[in-house]
Amino acid sequence: MVWNWKLRQQHHDHKPQEIKKISGRLPFLGHALQLYRNPTTFLHQCKKEAGPAYRIQLGGFEFYVMTGSLIQDMLYSIRKFDNYDGIQVMMPVDRILNICYRHKYDTDKLITRNKNPVKLAAKKYLKPHTLGIFSNRIQEGIKRVFDVQLNLKPGEKTELDKNGDTMPWILAQVIALCFAGSKLGYNKDLVLATDLFSRKTVQAGMLLSVLPQWMATPFIKHFTSVEKHLDTILDVLMPELEKMKAGEVNHEDEPTLISLVLGMKNSNGELHTPMETAIYYARASLAGLISPRLVVFFILYELACQPSLATELRMEIEKLDELTPEAIGNIKFLDSMVRETLRLKIAPLGMFHKTTTDVVLSTGQIIPRGSLTIGTLLDAHTDPILMKKTSRLGKSPMPLDQFDPYRFVHDEDNSGVQENDADDIDIRSSTSLGPEFLTFGLSSHACPGRHLGTLIVKNVIAEMVMRFNITTKSGKRLPDVNDFGLALFPPEDSLILEKRA
Numbered sequence: 001m002v003w004n005w006k007l008r009q010q011h012h013d014h015k016p017q018e019i020k021k022i023s024g025r026l027p028f029l030g031h032a033l034q035l036y037r038n039p040t041t042f043l044h045q046c047k048k049e050a051g052p053a054y055r056i057q058l059g060g061f062e063f064y065v066m067t068g069s070l071i072q073d074m075l076y077s078i079r080k081f082d083n084y085d086g087i088q089v090m091m092p093v094d095r096i097l098n099i100c101y102r103h104k105y106d107t108d109k110l111i112t113r114n115k116n117p118v119k120l121a122a123k124k125y126l127k128p129h130t131l132g133i134f135s136n137r138i139q140e141g142i143k144r145v146f147d148v149q150l151n152l153k154p155g156e157k158t159e160l161d162k163n164g165d166t167m168p169w170i171l172a173q174v175i176a177l178c179f180a181g182s183k184l185g186y187n188k189d190l191v192l193a194t195d196l197f198s199r200k201t202v203q204a205g206m207l208l209s210v211l212p213q214w215m216a217t218p219f220i221k222h223f224t225s226v227e228k229h230l231d232t233i234l235d236v237l238m239p240e241l242e243k244m245k246a247g248e249v250n251h252e253d254e255p256t257l258i259s260l261v262l263g264m265k266n267s268n269g270e271l272h273t274p275m276e277t278a279i280y281y282a283r284a285s286l287a288g289l290i291s292p293r294l295v296v297f298f299i300l301y302e303l304a305c306q307p308s309l310a311t312e313l314r315m316e317i318e319k320l321d322e323l324t325p326e327a328i329g330n331i332k333f334l335d336s337m338v339r340e341t342l343r344l345k346i347a348p349l350g351m352f353h354k355t356t357t358d359v360v361l362s363t364g365q366i367i368p369r370g371s372l373t374i375g376t377l378l379d380a381h382t383d384p385i386l387m388k389k390t391s392r393l394g395k396s397p398m399p400l401d402q403f404d405p406y407r408f409v410h411d412e413d414n415s416g417v418q419e420n421d422a423d424d425i426d427i428r429s430s431t432s433l434g435p436e437f438l439t440f441g442l443s444s445h446a447c448p449g450r451h452l453g454t455l456i457v458k459n460v461i462a463e464m465v466m467r468f469n470i471t472t473k474s475g476k477r478l479p480d481v482n483d484f485g486l487a488l489f490p491p492e493d494s495l496i497l498e499k500r501a
């Protein structure tokens with residue numbers, strides 16, 4: 001292999017070391033069994049065996065695993081570690097569109113490596129100070145679904161299944177309103193198609209992660225195709241988009257993601273067509289639905305297991321002068337619970353990237369160009385050496401591997417912050433990025449939708465807790481479900497909602 005000149009200069013002709021392969025691989029399965037049984041223990045053993053960077057195999061993929069501060073190095077080096085190709089490993093939406101929709105539209109045109117219009121629109125309009133434009137839509141959307149789908153009499157109970165339709169419907173309704181506007185966003189066909197597009201994409205993604213594409217394709221086409229749902233999204237959105245394009249209507253009084261994307265140019269310098277814009281709506285809704293759904297369920301489960309937390313949250317909500325999404329978004333206790341959930345209720349492995357060049361790590365080891373890299377986020381978030389500031393937070397700090405809903409309810413006096421703490425370690429809110437909070441990524445690739453996502457999560461939780469007493473169906477706290485260390489799901493349990501008087 002020919003090292004490039006710059007790398008040689010940097011390392012004064014010391015030959016970079018290969019990164020060690022972890023022993024115990026099985027043919028094809030690689031380390032799947034170890035990751036299935038106990039990913040956290042396995043990843044600790046790997047670090048002991050091979051140091052801060054090592055190679056594991058899962059399914060057909062080999063991953064270079066980054067631990068500790070190497071994760072930050074990866075997330076900050078956006079030119080060397082590409083996140084687009086990385087995300088496509090876990091959520092291969094380009095391949096899924098290609099399998100399900102290529103016969104209707106050349107989906108290759110939508111591969112948005114460098115100019116993702118959803119990202120550009122999100123960066124512009126989903127900032128904390130611009131979120132007010134979505135306020136009414138968030139409030140109205142949540143209220144409407146609760147009134148229709150969860151309309152119980154006081155004392156009446158219902159089951160909220162984590163795999164059921166209610167929670168996805170609530171979130172899809174809000175996302176449809178925010179991304180397509182009030183004129184189209186209440187359309188039931190659109191809301192259902194938005195939800196099913198995201199759920200089917202996740203299922204198809206799972207098939208593609210375990211089977212070669214030729215084998216997965218017929219299953220996807222038969223069982224998890226997104227074609228019908230994308231057709232519906234196009235049917236609802238395109239007539240309005242055509243009118244917008246012709247200048248017959250505009251969305252100036254209520255900015256929407258679709259109006260922003262329609263006004264942007266693609267990589268050929270041409271404005272997006274109504275069809276492209278409608279497909280981008282579907283892609284954006286994926287980002288807006290998948291993670292928030294899990295975060296909401298994790299928090300509700302915690303409230304069900306610790307009813308005193310629900311009582312405290314109700315008291316905080318009752319103290320508010322007005323019940324606006326912003327006011328709910330500013331409740332410190334709720335924000336702390338969201339940040340703690342995002343810190344701890346995450347997969348042991350995450351943040352897929354692909355190297356764009358041979359990369360020499362600070363350890364002197366090399367990752368060849370085109371390799372898949374991944375970070376041990378959970379290990380980093382529970383390591384007191386890396387989480388110096390976080391580990392001191394709270395009046396009586398709890399160990400980092402335990403869920404402390406009050407951890408980030410801090411003020412100047414009880415934050416545990418010391419004078420020599422680095423200023424760049426920002427712990428102010430659930431959306432503050434920094435080396436002690438990696439869940440949204442870092443630097444310019446960090447999630448641009450996090451402010452909207454957390455605001456929606458908080459408002460759904462607030463509505464739920466004000467309307468219902470929440471308990472678990474099992475009557476116990478069941479363990480979270482780990483999926484080969486690559487995804488973490490809430491326990492195999494349901495929630496029982498009892499309408500409050």
Ligand code: HEM
Pocket residue numbers: 075083084116118119122284287288289291292295351352439440441442444445446447448449450452453454457
């Ligand atoms: C609270 C829930 C959310 C979580 C945990 C989350 C997490 C993430 C993560 C981990 C990334 C990849 C960062 C990287 O590779 O460095 C990402 C990217 C992205 N997220 Fe989110 N996200 C959330 C909500 C949302 C919402 C509501 C939107 C709405 C538009 C959104 C839009 C995006 C987009 C467009 C990207 C791609 C950014 C890029 O390519 O640079 N996310 N998100």
